[in-house]
Every structure is written in C-alpha cells, then in structure tokens.
Amino acid sequence: MTAAATCEPPFATGLAPHAGTFPGHISPTSAKNYLGCPLRFWFEKIACVRKPVPPALHLGKAVHAALQAFHLARWRGGDDSPEAVAAAFGKAFHELERDEGPVGFDDEADREKARLDGLRMVAAYLDSPECLAGMPRAVEVPLREEIPGLSVPLAGTMDLVASDYTPVDFKSAASRPDPWGAAFDHEIQLVSYQLLIEAATGVTPPSLDLVFLVKTKVPQVIRVQSPPADTHRKRRVTALLETAVLGIAEGRFHPQPSMHCAWCRFKSGCMRWTPAMTLPGTERTLPG
Ligand code: SF4
Numbered sequence: 001m002t003a004a005a006t007c008e009p010p011f012a013t014g015l016a017p018h019a020g021t022f023p024g025h026i027s028p029t030s031a032k033n034y035l036g037c038p039l040r041f042w043f044e045k046i047a048c049v050r051k052p053v054p055p056a057l058h059l060g061k062a063v064h065a066a067l068q069a070f071h072l073a074r075w076r077g078g079d080d081s082p083e084a085v086a087a088a089f090g091k092a093f094h095e096l097e098r099d100e101g102p103v104g105f106d107d108e109a110d111r112e113k114a115r116l117d118g119l120r121m122v123a124a125y126l127d128s129p130e131c132l133a134g135m136p137r138a139v140e141v142p143l144r145e146e147i148p149g150l151s152v153p154l155a156g157t158m159d160l161v162a163s164d165y166t167p168v169d170f171k172s173a174a175s176r177p178d179p180w181g182a183a184f185d186h187e188i189q190l191v192s193y194q195l196l197i198e199a200a201t202g203v204t205p206p207s208l209d210l211v212f213l214v215k216t217k218v219p220q221v222i223r224v225q226s227p228p229a230d231t232h233r234k235r236r237v238t239a240l241l242e243t244a245v246l247g248i249a250e251g252r253f254h255p256q257p258s259m260h261c262a263w264c265r266f267k268s269g270c271m272r273w274t275p276a277m278t279l280p281g282t283e284r285t286l287p288g
Pocket of ligand 1: 037038039040255256257258260261264265266267270271
C-alpha cells in the first residue's frame with residue numbers, strides 16, 4: 001500500500017461522535033458481530049466467556065491458516081508446494097485446538113473426519129482456477145484508516161489483495177452459497193475493505209471478491225464477485241459501522257433473538273439476562 005489519499009467527507013452519518021472513547025477503532029467483523037447480537041458480542045469480546053469452539057469454526061480457521069501460508073509463500077518466494085500447505089494446515093489444526101480449544105468434537109473419529117475434510121478443502125483450492133496464480137499485491141496486511149463519517153478509525157486485515165487491488169476474502173461453508181445472498185451477507189466486510197484500500201492508496205478496486213471453500217463430499221471452490229461500492233453503499237456501510245461504534249461506546253448490549261440463537265453458545269447466559277445484572281461467577285455486570 002502506498003501513500004494515503006486525501007478525500008473530503010462526502011456525507012455525515014448524523015450519529016454522535018465518539019472519537020477518543022471506547023472502542024478505539026472498529027473492524028467490519030466486530031461491527032457485524034455487534035449488530036448481529038449485542039449480547040453475544042458482549043459475551044465473546046468483552047466478558048471473554050470461553051465456550052467449546054464449534055468444529056466448523058475450528059475447521060474454518062485451520063483452512064484459513066493454510067491458505068494464508070500458501071499466499072505468504074507466493075508473496076515472499078517461500079515454499080508454496082501442496083506438501084508445505086498441507087503441513088501448515090496440520091500445524092494450525094493442532095495449535096488452534098491447543099490454544100483456543102476445547103473444540104466440540106463428538107469423539108476422535110469426528111475430529112479425524114474434520115481434519116481430512118480440511119485437507120481436501122485446501123487441496124481443492126490449490127487445484128482450482130481460483131487459486132492465486134501470480135504475485136499478490138498484499139497478504140494479511142492490517143490497515144487502519146480514518147474514514148469520513150466514522151468517528152473512530154476503521155481497522156481490518158484483508159486475506160489477500162490481488163495485483164489489481166481486488167480484495168479477496170476466503171470463507172469456509174457447508175453448502176454452496178447463493179451468490180447474491182453471500183455478497184449481501186458480507187456487504188459490511190467487502191465495502192469496508194474498499195474504504196480501507198481507497199483511503200490507503202487512492203485506488204478503487206475493480207471488484208470485491210469472496211472465495212468460498214465448500215465442504216461437500218467433493219469440495220468446491222466458488223468465487224462470488226461484487227462490483228465496487230458507489231457512494232450510497234459506502235454511506236450505508238459507514239452508518240452501520242458507526243451504529244456499532246455508538247452501541248459499544250454507550251454500553252448497549254441487549255439480546256437480539258433471531259434464527260442465529262439456534263447455534264448460539266451463550267443461550268443459558270442469555271436467558272438469565274436482565275439490564276444491569278451481574279454475570280454469575282464474575283464481577284462483570286451486563287449492561288442493558
Ligand atoms: S441466544 Fe440469541 S439473543 Fe441470546 S445471546 Fe445468543 S444470539 Fe443473542
């Protein structure tokens with residue numbers, strides 16, 4: 001990334017400014033998680049309540065680490081062979097379980113199935129037309145930029161930035177994604193990456209890409225492309241980011257029941273919630 005571009009604020013969100021207060025910055029992942037359910041965000045990111053990691057999340061992180069190793073090797077001229085990438089997957093699978101676990105596997109057979117699924121997904125990416133062919137512009141580079149209309153800096157780390165400045169984010173999925181739904185679901189992340197690239201380089205990426213590694217019997221690799229955001233989409237996403245900043249800064253961490261509750265790890269704590277209650281076993285108070 002090169003010199004920052006200067007740009008005039010094209011709009012104001014109209015929300016209260018929170019510069020200099022908690023949170024010190026906002027990432028698209030945090031904003032999406034907060035907006036999805038403020039109370040679940042509180043359990044995960046503020047109270048840091050540890051729960052067994054869902055196997056799908058563990059698998060996705062290990063696959064992500066393997067792809068990261070491959071892209072970094074391409075970028076730095078290291079060992080990008082399938083054997084090296086498979087070894088990176090195995091190392092991540094083991095170390096993530098040790099450092100962030102326990103993982104909620106049913107038994108050892110379930111664990112081994114997940115490990116083999118991950119190896120197949122990584123191999124499918126390396127064999128696919130979506131595999132990085134040339135030299136990327138950046139891999140896993142953290143950016144933190146002031147964005148017009150946002151009262152704290154926007155921070156994010158893109159999996160991959162292609163040579164033409166297209167940001168690419170990799171996702172693991174259990175089933176084939178619907179392209180429109182996938183782009184809509186990840187709009188905050190995709191547009192945030194565009195905002196970061198534009199602020200850092202002055203360049204508008206030609207496309208905003210997601211690459212899904214689908215854990216079907218024969219793994220599939222599917223690219224979903226979204227056109228660069230216009231002013232309306234940027235304004236909408238900036239306002240969503242600012243809404244999360246405002247809610248976190250003001251301590252609004254209420255439950256937000258939805259279909260996601262079915263696989264939420266904090267249901268029992270959620271059922272005990274009342275505004276300003278104390279989390280059992282801790283000194284922490286749940287704000288309303
Ligand atoms: S059970 Fe639902 S409402 Fe409660 S914390 Fe989890 S996602 Fe939020």
